[in-house]
Amino acid sequence: MGTPLKGRVWCVGDDLDTDQLIAGKYLTIIDPELLKRHVLENVEPRFSQEARVGDLLVGGINFGCGSSREHAPAALKAIGLGAVVADSFARIFFRNAINLGLPAVEAPGVRALFQPGDQAEVDLERGTVENRTRGGSVRFEPFPKHLKEILEAGGLVEKVRRELHPPAPGAAP
Amino acid sequence: MSPAEALPGASSPSVRSPGGGQTLAEKILARACGNPSVVPGQIVVGQVDLAMAHEQGAQAILPFHQMGAERVWDPERVVIAIDHWVPASTEGAATLHQMLRHFAKEQHLPHFYDIGRHGICHQILAENGWVVPGDLAVGTDSHTNMLGAMGAFAVGIGPTEYAAVLATGKIWLKVPPTLRLTADGRLGKGVYAKDLVLRLLGEVKVTGATYKAVEFDGGTIQGLSMPERFTLCNMTTEMGAKAGMVAPDERTFHYLEGIAKHSMHPVVPDRDARYEREVHVNVDDLEPQVACPYSPDNVRPLAEVAREHVRIDQAFLGSCTNARMEDLREAAAIFRGEKVAPGVRFIVSPASTRIYQECLKEGLVGVFTDGGAVFTNSSCSACFGGNMGLLSPTEVCASSSNRNFPGRMGAKEAQIYLMSPAAVALSAIRGEVADPREVL
Ligand code: SF4
Numbered sequence: 001m002g003t004p005l006k007g008r009v010w011c012v013g014d015d016l017d018t019d020q021l022i023a024g025k026y027l028t029i030i031d032p033e034l035l036k037r038h039v040l041e042n043v044e045p046r047f048s049q050e051a052r053v054g055d056l057l058v059g060g061i062n063f064g065c066g067s068s069r070e071h072a073p074a075a076l077k078a079i080g081l082g083a084v085v086a087d088s089f090a091r092i093f094f095r096n097a098i099n100l101g102l103p104a105v106e107a108p109g110v111r112a113l114f115q116p117g118d119q120a121e122v123d124l125e126r127g128t129v130e131n132r133t134r135g136g137s138v139r140f141e142p143f144p145k146h147l148k149e150i151l152e153a154g155g156l157v158e159k160v161r162r163e164l165h166p167p168a169p170g171a172a173p
Numbered sequence: 174m175s176p177a178e179a180l181p182g183a184s185s186p187s188v189r190s191p192g193g194g195q196t197l198a199e200k201i202l203a204r205a206c207g208n209p210s211v212v213p214g215q216i217v218v219g220q221v222d223l224a225m226a227h228e229q230g231a232q233a234i235l236p237f238h239q240m241g242a243e244r245v246w247d248p249e250r251v252v253i254a255i256d257h258w259v260p261a262s263t264e265g266a267a268t269l270h271q272m273l274r275h276f277a278k279e280q281h282l283p284h285f286y287d288i289g290r291h292g293i294c295h296q297i298l299a300e301n302g303w304v305v306p307g308d309l310a311v312g313t314d315s316h317t318n319m320l321g322a323m324g325a326f327a328v329g330i331g332p333t334e335y336a337a338v339l340a341t342g343k344i345w346l347k348v349p350p351t352l353r354l355t356a357d358g359r360l361g362k363g364v365y366a367k368d369l370v371l372r373l374l375g376e377v378k379v380t381g382a383t384y385k386a387v388e389f390d391g392g393t394i395q396g397l398s399m400p401e402r403f404t405l406c407n408m409t410t411e412m413g414a415k416a417g418m419v420a421p422d423e424r425t426f427h428y429l430e431g432i433a434k435h436s437m438h439p440v441v442p443d444r445d446a447r448y449e450r451e452v453h454v455n456v457d458d459l460e461p462q463v464a465c466p467y468s469p470d471n472v473r474p475l476a477e478v479a480r481e482h483v484r485i486d487q488a489f490l491g492s493c494t495n496a497r498m499e500d501l502r503e504a505a506a507i508f509r510g511e512k513v514a515p516g517v518r519f520i521v522s523p524a525s526t527r528i529y530q531e532c533l534k535e536g537l538v539g540v541f542t543d544g545g546a547v548f549t550n551s552s553c554s555a556c557f558g559g560n561m562g563l564l565s566p567t568e569v570c571a572s573s574s575n576r577n578f579p580g581r582m583g584a585k586e587a588q589i590y591l592m593s594p595a596a597v598a599l600s601a602i603r604g605e606v607a608d609p610r611e612v613l
Pocket of ligand 1: 257293294314316491492493494557574575
């Protein structure tokens with residue numbers, strides 16, 4: 001988690017619920033590679049086509065509210081986003097994102113800092129989000145150790161796998 | 174020793190544990206993670222006492238295997254209760270059920286409430302004593318909060334996380350600050366726990382308790398039955414809360430007598446506990462409430478909305494919020510000898526098979542069906558717009574459930590009014606949103 005995340009910004013508004021991230025009619029799709037084609041399709045139709053690996057999604061307050069569907073962060077992760085940064089998150093979305101290895105960064109005031117297409121730099125260690133296009137930055141509380149470990153492992157599945165099956169001593173790292 | 178004797182603090186609030194200053198949520202989480210105390214914001218890893226899954230649990234099976242887990246940590250602590258599509262109404266649902274059946278068999282999970290002994294997952298946990306005071310319980314459904322009424326910390330989680338719990342028995346949690354909601358006074362005739370929680374929702378709003386634990390307290394709460402407390406805690410989910418809870422007391426222990434599935438570790442909040450926010454209401458003058466479209470916090474006095482003659486197409490008496498015996502009896506008392514208004518459907522769905530059977534014994538099935546209601550098998554039924562009882566874009570529904578967001582019961586334009594079971598019954602008779610006090 002040492003190197004700051006740098007990427008182009010996509011913006012959405014307050015109270016973006018999981019239905020808007022992935023509509024209910026796609027819930028029978030489990031494969032994230034298929035799901036990602038429909039992410040945000042009614043809000044920002046270009047997103048699923050044009051978002052690139054490393055881009056950042058910036059939201060307002062209560063990002064990811066509504067139903068607890070894990071499909072929503074799974075689709076965002078499949079896009080390859082570096083992080084979702086928002087003024088605040090709904091609880092279950094935040095957990096689901098972290099558990100899938102997608103950094104969900106709660107940085108109050110961040111939405112007002114960005115316009116679509118700006119370049120951002122997110123430093124998870126120091127707890128800063130900076131607008132590299134227009135200047136200005138906001139601070140956030142860096143992730144506590146336990147959450148860092150989940151993110152570093154790439155998600156909860158890998159973290160638990162390593163705990164259940166620790167590499168043999170002397171094995172290559 | 175009865176569980177109540179094990180808990181001096183419950184009956185005489187002056188007896189508090191040393192150390193002090195902790196809320197109910199903090200005390201339960203401290204025990205779960207083996208610390209003497211915890212503070213809000215701290216990340217803890219807690220030992221889970223009960224892990225419940227419904228259909229969404231099927232999505233946990235793949236990550237469970239990807240984790241390299243071979244066995245569920247403790248099959249005695251895992252309950253699977255399918256409820257959303259019972260019996261399966263789509264091929265997709267049939268597949269999810271089948272995946273869970275295979276998994277339960279392969280993992281030797283004895284507590285699988287399959288079709289035939291089914292019910293809404295939260296009701297299955299409650300009526301079988303699966304969650305007891307002091308527990309840390311998790312479930313794959315956002316309304317797992319309901320079980321906090323047992324004096325437990327009960328929280329909804331996603332499927333990947335559920336897989337980790339199955340594999341390890343543990344979960345990471347950020348200790349939430351607590352919002353204390355106190356109510357004093359007596360609920361009047363035709364005013365129910367549902368009206369109280371709607372009133373509180375109108376006050377704290379749908380994000381008012383995000384990341385927080387909600388602790389209910391006060392004379393009114395102590396006077397409520399367990400089913401009424403279930404209704405309250407159930408709807409803390411609509412406030413954004415991580416958990417909603419009531420400290421355990423004699424009623425809790427009485428309810429769990431003979432059914433508690435594992436040993437209790439009851440705790441009560443300290444007198445000098447620190448709350449992030451406190452909201453107090455006096456219910457002496459509380460009127461029946463209704464949550465209007467399209468948000469559960471869009472709450473108005475029911476009488477006011479009734480005066481506007483809001484026509485309905487469907488009335489739904491069901492869901493984990495309000496479809497227990499007490500709810501069905503209240504509604505039946507109003508509906509007995511009456512008829513559903515012309516052009517209106519009235520769907521009644523008991524919260525569990527056991528409740529269904531009790532309705533048969535007490536003659537309530539006859540009361541409802543004689544008057545033209547559809548009395549269905551127990552399931553989530555019309556609550557979530559994916560199984561049965563869906564609404565067209567121009568339709569309006571009076572419902573005893575917990576959510577009225579756009580699209581919750583079908584078309585996204587359809588309008589849902591949330592209210593008490595008694596109000597739903599009278600609305601079904603009148604064909605418009607109605608105040609039950611008019612006939613009580
Ligand atoms: S009854 Fe409704 S709210 Fe309750 S678990 Fe079922 S779908 Fe969810």
